[in-house]
Amino acid sequence: YILKQLGGQADLHKVFKIMYFADQKHLLRFGSTISSDTYIAMANGPVPSITYDILKALRGEGLLIDKKANFEPYFKLEKRSIVSGIMDPDLDWLSKSEIQVLNEAIYENKDLDFTSLTAKSHDLAWDKALSNGEMDIMNIAKAGGADDDMLRYIGFNIENSFSKLG
Template sequence: MFGRYKMDNGKIIHSILFVLNKLGGESDLHKIFKILYFADQKHLATYGFPITGDYYIAMPHGPVPSKSYDVLKAIRGDSFWTASKEYSDLFEVEDHIVIAKQMPDMDELAESDVECLLEAIAENKDLTFQQLVDKSHKSAWEKARNDASNFDNEMKVEDIAKEVNVNEEMLNYIMLNIENQILLKEHAEF
């Protein structure tokens, strides 16, 4: 496991709902996940931290947000855990299609979150499956897939940031944020 940001379940859920509602209320898992990836990447590069805090796994068809995928698989009924009614009331998942049952709670999303989500939606909503695969198979994805010691293919936050050429000052800020998250978690465990 690498240094990670703390996952924000509210931001994860309401980011997915936001994306779905902007895409007409439904979309396929692949498109949702790529839009979330590019939105998190934009937010990371601009503000020094991602929107959701979800961590990304380099899967064969590109980065996949782990917690987001777990929630949607549970709703679909093919996960090791059962989806709570709370999640089932928000989404319907049929095969690879996700349908929003509610609007996002905009109080869960900051203005900067919405800005990056809207940019990622605008840039990726009309891309085909293969175009999204090609666009997301960049250096961070390749590094995670090719690292033999990285058994779960988790993508490093710093590699995701480097992919969009963040400057050294921002990269240091990102790494300091991750270090602080780790220290806070360790302190909370005492």
């Protein structure tokens, strides 16, 4: 969806930052992220771990290399860091709230350059994470301005999802 809204292609950095800000906005408003991805605090800002692994597979690298053929109908990688969407996004997978938040994050960040996106994403959650370490979901919410009630709600949602696993 993000790629389609950006004209069909974009650099990984821009896509990753738009994903981060969309996930953060959705977390603040609705208590959950859109992607369910885990963000890693890398040098140039948050990087969605699973999404990055998928795109690395298109390069013939990483943990999901054996799944490369599964991703090729959807994405194409050029010059190692430009990703293109091959198929139109299936909007049945996105709720109205997710589309709204994605559109806001795209609008707010599409024209920012690499340096500006990096600086903007170096927020409290990024600062508190170890270098190349997982960013805490509660810190992502705090960095976005979540109040105490929303933080409790997010914590409750996290607790419930873990209790369903065990």
